[in-house]
Amino acid sequence: MGLVYLKDVTTLTLHPEKCIGCELCTQVCPHLVFTMENKKARIANKEACMECGACATNCPAAAISVHSGVG
Ligand code: SF4
Ligand code: SF4
Numbered sequence: 001m002g003l004v005y006l007k008d009v010t011t012l013t014l015h016p017e018k019c020i021g022c023e024l025c026t027q028v029c030p031h032l033v034f035t036m037e038n039k040k041a042r043i044a045n046k047e048a049c050m051e052c053g054a055c056a057t058n059c060p061a062a063a064i065s066v067h068s069g070v071g
Pocket of ligand 1: 012028029031032033034036048049050051053054055056066071
């Protein structure tokens with residue numbers, strides 16, 4: 001498994017009801033934070049998030065929010 005950054009401080013939030021299942025977040029995240037489950041993204045490894053913002057930037061459904069550079 002990847003590096004664990006810091007526990008319980010990441011601002012990463014996923015809104016599954018908005019997710020359209022495009023899988024982009026699983027492809028752009030450098031730390032494999034997301035996984036797909038029943039055609040929806042799920043946060044599988046939240047502590048690995050380093051808040052780079054790539055997932056939120058690339059999500060076409062605005063289902064992800066993260067404050068880049070915080071924490
Ligand atoms: S902010 Fe970066 S590290 Fe965190 S889940 Fe999104 S793509 Fe992955
Ligand atoms: S990028 Fe957004 S819409 Fe696409 S799978 Fe991830 S959360 Fe869902």
